[in-house]
Amino acid sequence: MALYMKAAEILDKVEQKKGAVKTLVYESKYQNIKQLFALVCETHKYSSVLQEIIDSTSFLKETKLRIHLAKVLAYDLLIGRGVKCGGTWKVMMMKHRSRLQAALARIKIKRKVSRNEDLLPSGFQQMQGDVIPRFVRVNTLKTTVEDVIDYLKREGFTYQGTASRLEDLDRLSGKSFLCDLHLEDLLVFSAKMDFHNHFLYKAGHIILQDKASCLPAFLLNPPVSSHVIDACAAPGNKTSHLAAIMKNKGKLFAFDLDTKRLSTMSTLLLRAGVTCQQLANQDFLKVDPQSSEYKEAKYILLDPSCSGSGMVCLRDKALEPQEDKRLQSLAAFQLRCLNHALQFPQVQRVVYSTCSVHSEENENVVSACLQQNPGFRLVHLLPNWPERGHDPFKQCLRANPAKTRTHGFFVAMLEKRSLQREGENVLITTTLPAGGEEKQDIQQSSAPDEEQENSETASEHPTNPGSKKKRKRNRKKTQNLES
Numbered sequence: 001m002a003l004y005m006k007a008a009e010i011l012d013k014v015e016q017k018k019g020a021v022k023t024l025v026y027e028s029k030y031q032n033i034k035q036l037f038a039l040v041c042e043t044h045k046y047s048s049v050l051q052e053i054i055d056s057t058s059f060l061k062e063t064k065l066r067i068h069l070a071k072v073l074a075y076d077l078l079i080g081r082g083v084k085c086g087g088t089w090k091v092m093m094m095k096h097r098s099r100l101q102a103a104l105a106r107i108k109i110k111r112k113v114s115r116n117e118d119l120l121p122s123g124f125q126q127m128q129g130d131v132i133p134r135f136v137r138v139n140t141l142k143t144t145v146e147d148v149i150d151y152l153k154r155e156g157f158t159y160q161g162t163a164s165r166l167e168d169l170d171r172l173s174g175k176s177f178l179c180d181l182h183l184e185d186l187l188v189f190s191a192k193m194d195f196h197n198h199f200l201y202k203a204g205h206i207i208l209q210d211k212a213s214c215l216p217a218f219l220l221n222p223p224v225s226s227h228v229i230d231a232c233a234a235p236g237n238k239t240s241h242l243a244a245i246m247k248n249k250g251k252l253f254a255f256d257l258d259t260k261r262l263s264t265m266s267t268l269l270l271r272a273g274v275t276c277q278q279l280a281n282q283d284f285l286k287v288d289p290q291s292s293e294y295k296e297a298k299y300i301l302l303d304p305s306c307s308g309s310g311m312v313c314l315r316d317k318a319l320e321p322q323e324d325k326r327l328q329s330l331a332a333f334q335l336r337c338l339n340h341a342l343q344f345p346q347v348q349r350v351v352y353s354t355c356s357v358h359s360e361e362n363e364n365v366v367s368a369c370l371q372q373n374p375g376f377r378l379v380h381l382l383p384n385w386p387e388r389g390h391d392p393f394k395q396c397l398r399a400n401p402a403k404t405r406t407h408g409f410f411v412a413m414l415e416k417r418s419l420q421r422e423g424e425n426v427l428i429t430t431t432l433p434a435g436g437e438e439k440q441d442i443q444q445s446s447a448p449d450e451e452q453e454n455s456e457t458a459s460e461h462p463t464n465p466g467s468k469k470k471r472k473r474n475r476k477k478t479q480n481l482e483s
């Protein structure tokens, strides 16, 4: 019963656009997160069909159930695993079973389809084949990749080395796993692997984070001891990633408007061993860039609220035409945030990211911002990343299940022009698949010769195989994971 109540509560919020499924499920503190997440996602996908079924029967009127609870129960009865609770709800659902089944059958006949999946709105049908592997980020504040691999091997997992091609990820099954081909602190497992109850997760040694969502902090790559702003930070996965890159040194200012999400974030950061953060329940747009507190802030990560249309289980809703108005208002907010980020006097780099597939929230925001801020330009990111921003924003990255085996995502990095002397080359190389040929991308800078202050040039990025940082990056053995 508790499962259905929680699922209905979250579905209600999701349909009112009060939050993303993943966050709401996590915040619910329900013990079986995976089960709750699956039920909410699936009911949400079939929401319009369930509404049609319910409307065509007297189910709501007779049971006096609220619509979201009715949908969740009807989903499990007709499409899911069968109603699993006992008591009055089970009796009630059994009483209405044949009428609800008949209503579903009538809809299938009307639409001339035989399978339930064929009733899904087209956006959801496309993604039925999309399987996203389980990505696990090793929290280097608490452990090392080697220690996690050893620990898992002792538990019967099979380590298959570093992936060399995207297709290697599709072949993962059972307890086999790989190191990711782009991000060295990321392990990849089959989609079915669940770590929510695993010791490594509960102890904060691993973070369950989609690969695309790991890109912003990885690309921003703030140096140890730097001052960094995470503008829209909760629930804090990217904040903890930034802290790991900064080795918990320096200052990490993290803002979020939402008190509840911030409190979840505090728990998450505590578990991850983050100590360099300064959390504030504050509107980023009202943070004063001129305040002396931020006078050394050179790196900003901006991951503002977005339509969430890249999240696989939300895809069809976000593609509905009536979303246009909402997209415009989100885009306006995102542009204000990005413009605001560029007002910090010492800012050198800003990474802008969304989990949206819409150009309105991605390339269009970046384009408008660059027009309004000619002192900034785009940095060409990871040259061998397979999915690029829409024309002409090839410097930016996109991600999606088909091309990158991740949720839909967008990342851009803006850099202050004065960081590069005119005519200098910005060299950005990338970690390559094992055995792959080294690729480099040389971009001609057209920046005016204002000041040469950037000691953190792109060639020092750890993705550059030759960078000092990468050479020095010896993963320290820290705690014994079993202690």
Ligand SMILES: C[S@@+](CC[C@H](N)C(=O)[O-])C[C@H]1O[C@@H](n2cnc3c(N)ncnc32)[C@H](O)[C@@H]1O
Pocket (backbone or CB within 6 Å): 231, 232, 233, 234, 235, 236, 237, 238, 239, 255, 256, 257, 258, 261, 282, 283, 284, 285, 303, 304, 305, 306
């Ligand atoms: C996409 S989520 C951020 C996810 C986060 N970066 C992470 O990786 O866990 C967007 C966040 O922006 C927050 N937000 C929305 N408007 C804001 C504002 N004006 N100032 C600060 N935070 C804001 C929302 O509460 C939400 O938590």
